[in-house]
Amino acid sequence: MNARRASIVWTVLGLAALAVFVASLALGSIAVSPLRVIQALVSQSTDVIDEIVLSLRLPRALGGFASGALLGMAGALLQVLLRNPLAEPYVLGVSGGAAAFALAAMLFSLSWWSVDAAAFAGAFLSILLVLGLARRELWRGEPQDASPRLLLTGAVIAAGWGALITLMLAVAPENRLRGMVFWLTGDLNGVAMPWAALIALAVALVAIVPVAPQLNILLRGDVAAEALGVPVVRLRLRVYLVASLAAAAAVTTAGTIGFIGLVVPHVLRLAFGNDQRMLLPASALGGGLAVMGADLIARTVIAPAQLPVGVITALIGVPVFLWMLLRRAP
Amino acid sequence: MNGLQVSQLTLRVVDRVLIADLTQTFASGEMWCIAGPNGAGKTTLIAALAGLSKAASGSISLDGKALREWRSNDLARRRALMPQATHDAFSATVLDTVMLNRFPHLTGWGWESDADRAAAHTALDTLGLATFASRDVLSLSGGERQRVALAATLCQDAPLLLLDEPLAHLDLHHQIDCLEALGEWIGSKPRSVIFSCHDLNLARRFATHALLLDGAGHTHAGPVCDVLTPERASAAFGYPLTLIQQDGHEALVPVMRSTSP
Numbered sequence: 001m002n003a004r005r006a007s008i009v010w011t012v013l014g015l016a017a018l019a020v021f022v023a024s025l026a027l028g029s030i031a032v033s034p035l036r037v038i039q040a041l042v043s044q045s046t047d048v049i050d051e052i053v054l055s056l057r058l059p060r061a062l063g064g065f066a067s068g069a070l071l072g073m074a075g076a077l078l079q080v081l082l083r084n085p086l087a088e089p090y091v092l093g094v095s096g097g098a099a100a101f102a103l104a105a106m107l108f109s110l111s112w113w114s115v116d117a118a119a120f121a122g123a124f125l126s127i128l129l130v131l132g133l134a135r136r137e138l139w140r141g142e143p144q145d146a147s148p149r150l151l152l153t154g155a156v157i158a159a160g161w162g163a164l165i166t167l168m169l170a171v172a173p174e175n176r177l178r179g180m181v182f183w184l185t186g187d188l189n190g191v192a193m194p195w196a197a198l199i200a201l202a203v204a205l206v207a208i209v210p211v212a213p214q215l216n217i218l219l220r221g222d223v224a225a226e227a228l229g230v231p232v233v234r235l236r237l238r239v240y241l242v243a244s245l246a247a248a249a250a251v252t253t254a255g256t257i258g259f260i261g262l263v264v265p266h267v268l269r270l271a272f273g274n275d276q277r278m279l280l281p282a283s284a285l286g287g288g289l290a291v292m293g294a295d296l297i298a299r300t301v302i303a304p305a306q307l308p309v310g311v312i313t314a315l316i317g318v319p320v321f322l323w324m325l326l327r328r329a330p
Numbered sequence: 331m332n333g334l335q336v337s338q339l340t341l342r343v344v345d346r347v348l349i350a351d352l353t354q355t356f357a358s359g360e361m362w363c364i365a366g367p368n369g370a371g372k373t374t375l376i377a378a379l380a381g382l383s384k385a386a387s388g389s390i391s392l393d394g395k396a397l398r399e400w401r402s403n404d405l406a407r408r409r410a411l412m413p414q415a416t417h418d419a420f421s422a423t424v425l426d427t428v429m430l431n432r433f434p435h436l437t438g439w440g441w442e443s444d445a446d447r448a449a450a451h452t453a454l455d456t457l458g459l460a461t462f463a464s465r466d467v468l469s470l471s472g473g474e475r476q477r478v479a480l481a482a483t484l485c486q487d488a489p490l491l492l493l494d495e496p497l498a499h500l501d502l503h504h505q506i507d508c509l510e511a512l513g514e515w516i517g518s519k520p521r522s523v524i525f526s527c528h529d530l531n532l533a534r535r536f537a538t539h540a541l542l543l544d545g546a547g548h549t550h551a552g553p554v555c556d557v558l559t560p561e562r563a564s565a566a567f568g569y570p571l572t573l574i575q576q577d578g579h580e581a582l583v584p585v586m587r588s589t590s591p
Contacts, residue, residue, distance in 0.1 A: 001426070003441045083419040213440035217433055220417060226382050227411035228433045228486070229402035274420045277440060 006278035009268075013285035017065065020293045024061035025053050027300055059193045063253050064295040064309065065288035066197035067188075068260055070250035072287020073204060075261025076279055077243035080215050081236060082147045089247035089261035092154025092240075096161025097126025098251040103168045103180050112190070115183075116252050123248030126161065127241075130154050138237050186257030186310030188295050200249035201284065208242050208280060211235060215276040257310045259317035260287050270324045290317075332393055333357040333522070334379060334409075334490060339388035341374050348374055350547035352388075356539075358489070358520040361513065363533035363554065365526070366543030367567050372526040373414060375543070376494050379524060380411040392490070406434035410486040414494040416479050418467050424478050425450055425463040431486040453485035456511050472499040480508060484515065493525035497532070505529070509536040530558050530571075530582045542566050558582065 025037045032040075032049055040053040074089035082091070089095065101122025105115040130153055131138060137150040165184070172180055182189075214235055217225045226232050247261070264286045268279060294312040301307065334356040341349040348371030356362055356379075364372050378386040381397035390397050392408060400408070410431070425447075432446040454460050457477050462470075470478065476499045483491060491512070497505045512523050513536060527533050533540060533554060540557040542550045544566040550557045563582060564571045570585040 003439065079420075083417060085419060213433060213436060217430055219419065220427075220430060221413060221415065223377070223382065223411070223413045224416070227380055227406065227413070228431065229406035230433070231402065269420065273426070274422055275426070 001273055001275040001278050005272075006275070006282075009272055009278055009282050010285060013282055013289060017285055017289040017292070020289055020296065021061055021065065024064070024292055024296045025057045027296060028052070028057060029304055060188050060191050060295065060299075061292055063191035063194035063197060064188050064292040066194050066201050067250040067254040067257065068264075068291025069201050069284040069288035070197060070204065070246040071257065071261040071291070072264040072283035072285075073201075073208070073280055074243040074246040074250070075287075076265035076276070076283040077208065077215075077239050077246075078261075079265060080219055080276060081239045081243065082151045083219060084147070084151060085266070086262070087151070089243065089250070090256065090258075091151070091158065092130055092244065093126045093157035093161055094123045094244050094247040095251045095256045096158045096165070097122035097124075097129075098248060099184055099256055100161045100164045100168070101125075102183055102255075103165060103172075106176055106180050106183065107168055107172055109176070120248055120252040122161075123244070123251060126157060127244040127248065129157055130244075131240075133157070138233075138240055182308045183255045184310075185308040186255040186313070187308040188254050188291075188298075189306060189308075191253065194253050197249050197253040200246060204242050204246045205281070205284065207238065209277075211238065212277040212280050215239070215280075219274075219276075254291070255308075255310065257291060257313055259313045259321075260290055263317040263321045264290055266321060267324050332520070334524075335391050335394075336379070337389050337391075339378065339386060339390060341371055341378060341383070341386055343371070343374065346545075347547040348545060349543065349549055352549050352551075354541070354551050356490075356522060356524060358522050359516060360522050360539050361516055361537045362522070362524040363527050363537035363540045363558075364524065364543065365528070365530060365533060365540060365558065365563075365566070367545055370543040370545035370566075372543065373494050375541075376411070376492050376524070376526060380409060380492050381405060382411070403434050406486070406488070408488055409490040409492060410483045410488040412479055412483040412491070412493045412496055414498070416475060418475075421466050421468050423463065424454070424459070424465050424467055424470070427467050427478060428453060428482040428485050431482040434486065434488075449487060450481075450485050453481040456484060456515070457481045458507060473501060473504060476500055477504065477508065489519065489521045491521075491523045491525075493523065495527070496525050497527055497529065505532060512536075530563060531580075534558050534580065534582070 022034050022037055026032045026034055030052060032053060036049065037053055040050045071089050078087040078089060078091060079085060098119040102115050102119035105118035134150045134153045169180060214230045217228050217230050218232065218235060222232050265279060265283045268282050268286055272278060291309060291313065294316065295309040298307040298309045298312045337353045339349060339352040340347065364375060366372055374383065377383045379390060392400065429442055429446060429450040432442055432449060435446060436442065454463055457480060459477055459481055462478065467475065467478065480496050483493065496508060500508065509532060515521060516523060537554045539552065540554040542557050542562055550562055560571045560573045560582060571582045572585050574581055574583055
C-alpha cells in the first residue's frame with residue numbers, strides 16, 4: 001500500500017457513494033431525474049418535488065451515510081484496539097446502553113427528540129462505565145497485553161444491557177412493541193437533518209486519521225509499539241474514545257444497525273489489505289455507502305411499505321461476508 | 331560518552347530481587363549475551379535497557395543521556411527492541427510487516443518512501459528471506475516468523491539492538507546464520523547487540539561478552555569465556571556443567587547424573 005493506491009481506493013469508494021447518494025434522492029414513491037435532483041439542491045424554488053427531495057430524502061440519505069461511516073470507522077478501530085477480527089462497534093456495550101435508555105424513553109412514550117437524547121445518554125454512560133472498570137487497561141501502562149481483559153469487561157457490560165432490553169420488551173405494551181423492535185434493528189424513518197452525526201464524523205476523522213500509522217504499529221503488540229516510540233496508553237485511550245463516541249452518534253441517529261461495523265472493514269481489508277492509513281477513511285466511505293444503499297433498498301423494495309434498514313444490512317451483509325471469507329480459503 | 335551505561339540498577343518482581351546493584355557499560359562493537367535460568371529476569375532486564383520499565387531503580391543512560399530524557403522517536407532510531415512474542419491477528423505481507431519498523435524514520439503523512447522500502451528488502455536479504463517478501467505472515471512457521479521479526483528489527487536501522495530470545499524456534503543452521511549476520515552487522519559500523527539466549531555454546535562462540543544472571547540478584551559480566559565458565563554456569567543454572575575440548579572446539583555439557591547407587 002502506498003499513498004497513490006490508497007487515493008485510488010478512496011476515489012472509487014467516494015464516486016460510488018456519490019452515485020448512491022444521487023440515487024437515494026431520485027428514487028422513491030415519486031421518481032425524479034438526477035438532473036431535477038441537482039436542480040432541487042441548488043435552486044431556491046419550493047414546489048412539491050423540491051420539498052420531497054430536500055426535506056424527506058436528503059436528511060435520510062445523509063443520516064444513512066453519516067451513521068454508516070461512523071459505524072464502519074468504529075468497527076475498524078475496535079478491531080485494532082482489541083486486536084480481534086470479530087470486534088465490532090457494539091462489542092463494548094455502547095449500543096446496549098443506548099438501546100436500553102432509548103427503549104425506556106419509548107416505554108414511557110416520551111417525545112422523539114427525548115428518545116434520541118436518552119440513547120446518547122445511555123451510550124455515554126456505558127462508555128464511562130467501561131472507562132471506570134477497565135481503567136488499568138485504558139489509562140495506565142500495563143506490562144502485559146491488555147486487550148483480552150478490556151474485551152471481556154465490555155462484553156459483560158453489553159450482556160447486562162441486553163438483559164435490561166429483554167426485560168423492557170417483555171413488559172412493553174403491544175402498541176409500542178413494533179416501534180421498539182424497529183429501533184433495535186436500526187431504522188432511518190423520520191430522521192431529521194443529521195447535523196450531530198455529520199459533525200461527529202468530521203471530528204472522528206480529524207482525531208484519528210493522523211495517528212493511523214501508529215495504529216498499524218499497535219497491532220504488533222504493546223511492547224513492540226512502545227519500543228518504536230508509539231505512546232501506547234494515550235493512543236489506546238484515544239482510539240477507545242473516538243470509536244465509542246462514533247458508535248454512540250451512529251446509534252443515536254439510526255438505532256442499532258447491525259453488521260456494518262463488522263463486515264465493511266473486513267471486506268475492505270480482504271480486498272485491499274490491512275493498512276490503517278488506507279483502511280480508516282475507506283471504512284468510513286464504505287460504511288456510509290453501504291447504509292445509504294441498504295436504506296434505498298429498504299424503502300423501495302416493498303414500497304409504499306418500508307423495512308428497517310438493519311434488516312437489509314444483515315440480509316446482504318451475511319452472505320457477502322461469508323463469500324469474501326471463504327473465497328480466500330486455501 | 332557513547333554506548334549504554336547501567337549504574338546501580340536493581341530490578342524486582344513482586345517480592346523477589348532479580349538483579350541487585352548492577353553497574354556495567356555496554357560499548358560499541360560488542361555483542362553481549364544475557365544468560366540465566368527461566369525467570370531470572372532476562373526479559374525484564376532487556377525491557378529496562380530499552381527504557382520501557384517503570385519499575386527499574388538506578389540509572390540507565392545512552393550516549394551520556396538518561397533514557398527517560400530521550401524523545402521517544404529519537405530513542406527508537408538509536409535502539410531497537412525485538413520482543414519475545416509477536417502478534418499477528420490479521421493477514422499482512424512479510425514486506426509490510428518488516429517495513430512497520432521504519433516508523434521512527436517516517437515523515438510527512440506517514441507513508442514509507444522508496445528508501446524505507448529498500449531498507450526492508452536489504453534486511454530481508456541479510457537474513458536470507460528475500461523470497462519471503464510477498465508471503466502472508468499468517469502462513470509462516472514459528473522459526474520463519476522469528477527470522478522475519480529479526481529482519482524487522484534490523485530494518486529499524488538503530489545502532490543498538492536489544493533482542494529477546496532471537497534464536498528461539500530456529501533450527502541450528504538458522505541460529506548460526508542469524509548470529510553470523512549479526513556479527514557482520516556489528517562489524518560494518520559502530521553498532522552493538524545485546525541478546526538473551528539459552529544456548530551457552532552458541533553464546534561462547536559468537537558473543538564477545540556475557541552477562542550471567544542467577545535470578546537471586548547476583549550477576550557476572552565480562553568477556554564471554556570468563557563469564558560462561560563451567561563453575562559459574564553450574565552455579566547459576568543449578569546443575570553441574572563441564573567444559574569438554576576436542577580438536578580446538580569447546581562445549582559446555584551437563585554432567586551425567588550418576589546412575590549407579
